[in-house]
Amino acid sequence: MKAWQETQLQALQSIQCAHQLFQTILSFSKELGFDHCAYGLRMPLPLTNPKTLMFNNYPTAWQAQYQAKNYLAIDPTVQHAMRSLLPIIWTDDLFSPASDLWEEACSFGLRVGWAQSSRDFNGFVGMLTLARSNEPITEIELDANKFKMAWLTQVAHLGMSRCLTPKLMQEVNVTLSNREIEVLRWTADGKTSSEISCILNIAERTVNFHINNVVTKLNAANKTSATIKAAMLGLL
Amino acid sequence: MKAWQETQLQALQSIQCAHQLFQTILSFSKELGFDHCAYGLRMPLPLTNPKTLMFNNYPTAWQAQYQAKNYLAIDPTVQHAMRSLLPIIWTDDLFSPASDLWEEACSFGLRVGWAQSSRDFNGFVGMLTLARSNEPITEIELDANKFKMAWLTQVAHLGMSRCLTPKLMQEVNVTLSNREIEVLRWTADGKTSSEISCILNIAERTVNFHINNVVTKLNAANKTSATIKAAMLGLL
DNA sequence: GTCGATAGTGTCAAATCTGACAGACTTACG
DNA sequence: CGTAAGTCTGTCAGATTTGACACTATCGAC
Numbered sequence: 455m456k457a458w459q460e461t462q463l464q465a466l467q468s469i470q471c472a473h474q475l476f477q478t479i480l481s482f483s484k485e486l487g488f489d490h491c492a493y494g495l496r497m498p499l500p501l502t503n504p505k506t507l508m509f510n511n512y513p514t515a516w517q518a519q520y521q522a523k524n525y526l527a528i529d530p531t532v533q534h535a536m537r538s539l540l541p542i543i544w545t546d547d548l549f550s551p552a553s554d555l556w557e558e559a560c561s562f563g564l565r566v567g568w569a570q571s572s573r574d575f576n577g578f579v580g581m582l583t584l585a586r587s588n589e590p591i592t593e594i595e596l597d598a599n600k601f602k603m604a605w606l607t608q609v610a611h612l613g614m615s616r617c618l619t620p621k622l623m624q625e626v627n628v629t630l631s632n633r634e635i636e637v638l639r640w641t642a643d644g645k646t647s648s649e650i651s652c653i654l655n656i657a658e659r660t661v662n663f664h665i666n667n668v669v670t671k672l673n674a675a676n677k678t679s680a681t682i683k684a685a686m687l688g689l690l
Numbered sequence: 691m692k693a694w695q696e697t698q699l700q701a702l703q704s705i706q707c708a709h710q711l712f713q714t715i716l717s718f719s720k721e722l723g724f725d726h727c728a729y730g731l732r733m734p735l736p737l738t739n740p741k742t743l744m745f746n747n748y749p750t751a752w753q754a755q756y757q758a759k760n761y762l763a764i765d766p767t768v769q770h771a772m773r774s775l776l777p778i779i780w781t782d783d784l785f786s787p788a789s790d791l792w793e794e795a796c797s798f799g800l801r802v803g804w805a806q807s808s809r810d811f812n813g814f815v816g817m818l819t820l821a822r823s824n825e826p827i828t829e830i831e832l833d834a835n836k837f838k839m840a841w842l843t844q845v846a847h848l849g850m851s852r853c854l855t856p857k858l859m860q861e862v863n864v865t866l867s868n869r870e871i872e873v874l875r876w877t878a879d880g881k882t883s884s885e886i887s888c889i890l891n892i893a894e895r896t897v898n899f900h901i902n903n904v905v906t907k908l909n910a911a912n913k914t915s916a917t918i919k920a921a922m923l924g925l926l
Numbered sequence: 927g928t929c930g931a932t933a934g935t936g937t938c939a940a941a942t943c944t945g946a947c948a949g950a951c952t953t954a955c956g
Numbered sequence: 957c958g959t960a961a962g963t964c965t966g967t968c969a970g971a972t973t974t975g976a977c978a979c980t981a982t983c984g985a986c
Contacts (some may be wrong), residue, residue, distance in 0.1 A: 501875040501926050537811055539844060571808050575773055603835035604844060608775060631962060639737040644915030646942065660964050678914045679880030685918055690737050867932060896934050
């Protein structure tokens with residue numbers, strides 16, 4: 455347990471394969487007393503259909519069930535994780551809006567769990583879940599381990615997003631010029647092209663030129679979409 | 691040091707005044723061996739001029755200097771914090787692009803420091819800095835305390851943003867109807883009103899009606915600005 | 927049973943954006 | 957000295973958005 459931090463940081467920095475990284479995370483979660491571990495990464499875009507990648511060592515049948523019934527959309531732990539950075543512990547109360555899910559999870563031996571999320575500057579949200587079948591999480595255990603659990607959440611996110619982001623979201627690799635950023639920021643703040651042309655002392659045509667370049671670079675359908683993409687991915 | 695976690699969480703949940711909360715954070719930072727502490731909170735909007743709130747117990751003269759020379763805009767620790775969730779330690783290298791700032795900080799007895807940021811679901815970025823005048827941060831110290839420092843970053847952010855967000859950014863209090871969210875998501879993904887009307891099987895006029903309501907609610911100048919605001923504040 | 931929030935629809939003129947035509951100037955880099 | 961990237965500018969037609977006019981209907985709360 456001494457080598458925790460070094461090993462983690464090494465893994466974080468060196469491992470290039472997400473599956474391999476997950477195995478490392480899993481081994482840490484076992485050291486913390488949890489047989490099961492799940493890591494999910496949700497991309498910020500598109501807003502109408504944000505993709506989520508999942509890694510876990512849950513029973514295969516439960517994984518299939520979860521997928522088939524689209525439990526991701528109603529899982530209360532996920533909903534919490536999308537709104538708050540605070541850790542959350544599985545309770546009957548928490549799962550009351552999704553009793554089916556809860557009962558089935560229990561039937562697969564997933565009765566005790568803890569989850570926390572994190573969000574990076576590209577807008578990616580990562581969620582780490584640690585779970586086991588029995589042995590409720592005690593106050594004492596929590597006090598002893600919550601620092602490490604929170605840390606693991608961070609480390610897992612940093613590693614996972616480093617591995618996955620560039621492939622999943624080409625747009626994060628795009629670089630915008632200073633002028634493009636400037637114009638796009640004003641656009642995001644609700645200025646029209648002609649207003650921006652006054653602010654920056656250039657022709658309206660030039661403003662539209664820059665905007666059009668960004669639209670092309672980000673593969674967007676129009677100005678609004680381009681602005682959203684750039685802002686959500688932290689390009690502005 | 692035993693009561694760390696309880697006290698922190700209590701403070702986090704109960705204290706309503708940001709200054710009072712900062713005093714609590716400061717006391718923890720002292721327990722961790724740092725005389726000085728700074729907490730900054732940056733709001734996500736407006737993009738052309740994002741406001742930042744600062745709390746710290748630095749020498750008054752240094753605070754004035756920092757403000758007067760607008761060091762916030764070039765501070766390498768801030769720039770790092772805006773791009774990465776990883777903690778960072780003050781080094782000569784780090785400050786080489788801002789040697790003036792670094793020399794002046796040293797002259798005020800701020801030579802050793804550590805900083806980490808976090809980002810919440812409203813897009814607010816918080817940054818915690820722990821500093822002292824001498825005694826370099828050793829590997830051993832870091833290994834012993836980095837979990838707690840990361841934790842404190844989180845706790846500070848949760849408390850501070852709870853205190854400050856509702857006042858600073860009225861828009862976070864706005865609630866959008868389901869239909870408004872739906873329409874706005876499609877808008878963010880680059881669909882035109884007429885396209886959305888097809889997708890949702892309603893009249894184009896109705897789409898514009900919903901969009902206009904959101905524009906009004908969020909006090910935005912137009913569709914693009916409203917969409918950005920909603921997306922950045924996690925309303926979508 | 928009225929009130930408020932939500933959802934839906936119509937028309938029309940002016941403002942704004944989009945796309946496609948094409949070209950010029952500067953700066954950094956090799 | 958050429959080349960690439962970034963910045964800047966022009967015109968014009970057609971699509972889209974915006975703002976202001978009104979109106980109907982449902983649903984839950986008081």
